[in-house]
Amino acid sequence: MPKKKKITPKQETALRCLQQNFDKRAELAPSSDDVHATISKSSPVDIDVDADELEKNIATLSINNGNTRIRYILCLDIEATFDGDKSFSHETHEVIELPCILADIKEGKIIDEFHTFVKPSLHPQLTNECIALTGITQVDVDNAPTFREAIQLLDGFMKKHSDKLHPPPQIGSPPPNGWPNLGPRNYVWVTDGHADIERFLCLRSCRINRVRLPAYISGGYIDMKLLFKTHFKERGFRRLPDMLAKWGLSFEGREHSGLQDARQVARIMLFMVQMEAVQLKCNRSIVMEMNLSFAARQL
Template sequence: MAYGHSPKYYCVVDFEATCVKPRRADFRTEIIEFGAVIVDGSNFQMIDEFHEYCRPVENPVLHEFCKDLTKIQQNTVDAASPFPVVFDRFQKWLSGRGLTDSNFALVTDGIFDCNQIMRSQCEVSRMSFPSFARRFSNIKVHYMQFMGIRLRRGQPTPRIPDMLSALGISQEGQLHSAISDARNICRIMEALARRLRAKGRPAVFPNNETLKANWVVKHPSD
């Protein structure tokens, strides 16, 4: 949903997923950690959070590269529920907190969580892609617009630590932890909202991305 004003809520999500290095064309990414935080759209305070690990089914054994990157261990995912069960609990959590498709915007750090990771997971789980994730708010784009950043060809987009540092915020938790990344995205949003209001501008982070119809699922190694 597009918003001309701030939605009642934002739901910030971040995923960690199975990965392998070097890349393999036959390796499909699966979500192994699901982090989400509900943010009040009026004051940008964190209201509640959802955090669960997921058990991969197509490639159930985590590669060393994946464990080193995410710090998620094999026994953690072995003890977890498969993604469809976790996602059902996530949807019930949203509903229990009063979130509906019409009153919240989904926020991510970049386009890959929806276009890449969720899409690959839905293929593996043979699930329909969730309707609320077809349009979402990319915090990187909002940050770059506020900071006046125009990327040169081939220049990478800012990472969470880059945005935190530029906004004078210390990083909390571990990078490549889904729940820590989600919390830090919330802190970036709150800092941007404060600066927008100081300039007399509305503190709103409308949807600025859509699910890419022609996206080819890649198999990233990081």
């Protein structure tokens, strides 16, 4: 067990406020039916277009700029199919749950949530091991949108918050001359490790469904597991419950539920910012290329 960090009275007050905001946000989580009703046909992400300029503009799609202050974090935790093989072979992974938690780090609270299950293409029948681990049922995925439709739903969520997120998220396919150089973002994506974006999204589901990774995800992002290890100068692997234990907290909900895991990622990030004074900085980057190959690196 990791050693619990001693918390000062001031930090206890901050932690209590963060937890109250988190509890209120969880009560307001939308139902999957509400989300599915918003599927739009107007913003497909298609690869059958000329190459955009993401590779050239990767620096402008990150937050590594001293003049830009990060205000929002988008916490992503994906659940994917697998065949029960403990090696978690790349061939078995398709996205089956896509949640996103939007949090305001200045206010120290979650302000909105996105969630949808996803119908897998190559492996439509979930294995017993997958159901047992994730809690996702066959009915959940049978009644879910396709991966392409799920990305359109996420487009709608991002567009909904375009008044806060700057530059405004680039939705759909790039224009013929590529996306304009819009400068650094005031938001950043956060994942617990690099598998969610680099393996589950890019390596498998984007390729299988011939869907380009959305431009608003491409670029720099924060691998929270790497950030946590760097900040606390630890070598070992840390699960979400281990990270929460640093502040004497426990995991809330069911582990390996994508939505519950994403909420815990948001909790941990808010604690890191509010109680550890961590300066947010991208430590990994990802770019999807036109032919559905992708470039990823640690920064």
